[in-house]
Amino acid sequence: MPPPECFNTRQPLLLAPEWLMLPDGPHADMGVLVENGRFAQVGPLAALREAHPGLATVALPQRLLMPGLVDTHTHLTQSFGKALAFGEPSEIFRRIWVPMEATLDENAAYLSAKLASLESLRGGFTTVVDAGTRSHVGLEAVASAARDTGIRCVLGMICNDGGLEGDEAAARRILDDAATFLARLEHDPLVHPSLAISIPEAASDHMLRAVAALTLESGRRFQTHVNEHLAAVERSLVARGLRPLEVLHACGALNASALLAHATLLTPREIGLLRDSGAAVAYNPVASQWKGNAVLDAGLLAMLGVPFGLGTDGTRADGLRLMDAAEATQRLTQGLANGDSSCGGGWLWLDHATQGGADAAGVGAMTGRIAEGLAADFLIVDLDVPEFAPSWDLGWELVRFANRDQIEAVFVNGALRLWKGWPLDWDARALMREVREVARRDVRRAPIQRVHPVSDRHRAQQLACART
Template sequence: MKSTRIPEALKHEMTLIIPEWLLLKTGPVREHAVVISDGKFVAVGLATELQQQFAGLPTVMLNDSLLMPGLIDTHHHLTQTFGKSLVFGEPSEIFRRVWVPLEATLNDEHLYLASKMAALEALRGGFTTVCDAGTRSDAGLNAIAKAVIDVGMRCVLGLICNDLGGTANAAPPDEILQRAQRHLAHYEANALISPSLAISIPEVGSDMMLHRVSRLCAEAGRIFQTHANEHLVAVERSMVSRQLRPIELLQRVGALGPQTLLAHATLVTPTELKMLCDTDTAVSYNPVASAWKGNAVAPAHLMSTFGIRLGLGTDGTRGDGFRLMDYAEAAQRFAFGMGGGDSSCGAGWLWCDLATHGGADVLGLGNQIGEIAVGKSADFLLLDLQVPEMLPSWDLTWELVRLANRDQITAVFVAGKLRLWQGWPIDWDADALMRQYIEVAKTVVAQAPITKVHEFSSVHRRQHLTQQASNRNGGTGMGARV
């Protein structure tokens, strides 16, 4: 797997791949192989048997490697990449000060570039599917869809249906619902794009809109997305304006259910957990977002134990699937496990499951992706295991959570097609994209009415050093915010 040359067999339409390890839904196995044809797994089994059954088929032997399902990001914001590090150190609800002002300035070209860069970053981090929560830009979603398709990954693409604010311009309710129905129908036959409807947070949707949008998704077999119970201020605003917490509000208006995916759900009461259980509502657990800007950590291990369906999401923080799994376990250890004496917090396998077939389930795509199985789409990664970080190997599943790195990803396949080799696309110019992207990013950020609470780190350091010098000299100058 150290070669820079792509094995010829990986380029064929029908291929037999024999890795050292294969990660199945039940765990990692040796001496197994897969056959890929027409973008799907057509055979999965013992390598010796498949070699006999498919004699003469182009074959690639991959020693010291793992073939595993592509990772699934169940909560992303593809169009926010221009401002990623602008939010570092910022207090909660950055969407009000950064994301809404930024996204309101984006045109089709900006949306395309931002989304294409986000998709490339996600693929490099092992994600073959992302769920986009919707852009607040007035520009259409076609540019986002085109970007994702051009990169070659799957996307659950959300259309925001707010009727009480949270966007640059709120259309009349009838117009919002008509647009929602068109969106659900528009991508019906698209192999890579799955349409979805979203309301940014429950408070920016009327009772009628929350109910109707959720029902439209249920009827279409698609998912309804909303951010719920993420920040304390949002929970309190909901209690003041609607006399209910966000999840309670969703329950009252009939917007919970198997079609509903709640992003974050960090501040949850026992009553709300029971609501999620009773309605089979799913949750996207976003541990990196909790660490960077959240008020709490979702009790994901407890939710899973109670049967609440879960996936892992980046929230657009960084497109690194292995670091996401690491954070998923670590956040549970810090927030809950250490206090209760739980030394395993899911025993590693839980976070691998949520990053793969668990994520597919909450996105309504469990019959298509998420595992290495006959009939499923051939969305998978080839991972180099012959690296110092992974040796010696005693428990491969847990090692994937705690030790694996994205630089071990040799190849990324979506629908049986090789999309990245050793971190870079094989059929389009990523360098050209990055050059164009950085120039546009400078212009976009300069024009957007963004408000930051904290200075950039270089400015903060100077203020800190100035304060230290003033303190040594007996001064009483104002200190920088820390």
């Protein structure tokens, strides 16, 4: 592997990997020309060399050049408390995330988002979709953290108006702020604006409809969590007489701009509404494993043509393990009962972690694929490891065998953001030292309520019970 100074993208860069991951799978003897932050040319290596005789080729033997991964659902200002959610049941947002995020000041929100962005880049994500921070001062902090780490971010501005019934002026201010937010970031190269409502019950029908209309008109994403937990479905039925996804449909908010997180508890009618709406889904398999009541049948979404991507929900920012979790969860919940040993054939999860995820996130016109004219968001992956020797099926091997430590370089917009897991242009270890100090302070003062004890205490409790 050439040293990092060979990847100076301030000038045209001709890369010759052993394998190039294109939308239809891996190809050998191909090259890419990166120029001005984009893939200027993609094609047979011999033709690219002939077209650019004065340009040195950066050879990448036993390396794969592949699109950066897309996390279609995360929470960047929750990184301080990520290990506090282990073993916790269902709706931890009420007992952990809302209290913790509300405690963050602007600097803490920035540090949390910067730490989460670093973790995401280390895990191979070049794009993350943030569902919106509950920190009252955190929105600009998240945007700054994304720019400073160099990650592409679809950033949600929360537009909840629950509790403001009858206050038309307040609702109008929310919508005015939303329109301003969309306009202000319209041409930002890394931070792409989105509007969000935490869950449908957190907003009036009018706000849901208006926010979805704003995003549809502007070509942006409307984010919300739907049908994630039994408790949420039951609350919606009691309050509205409709399930959460049905609420969106009834008030006109279920449209092609919607990106629905989780959607794990869907009736046949809701699946039909989803299919006909053009809305996209963020499939969060690790969240389902750790705290969910159900698992989304992603294979069914694929068959119906519903756009979907893979999301972490802030659980762990490792894109390769996320693909493995997606395939394994589908196999355990659907494939075992049906005798389906393929469950997507490997390629399904790779596609929806890259190009399908970019489409679901609303950024498919700029990233998610190695293609001419798109942003040069890509990974260089080391294939010279025991897990890939011998290699017979690179697509499946990436889903089931690949490790984060194989990602040698991460590029976003043509710029080298990480080299062997660490940034070259800022001090990540200084960030970690500051995070440890600030996080201890903020978690200690936040009114967090945990149900499950930490693991050592849980062990002691179990041993004490066994003795009695």
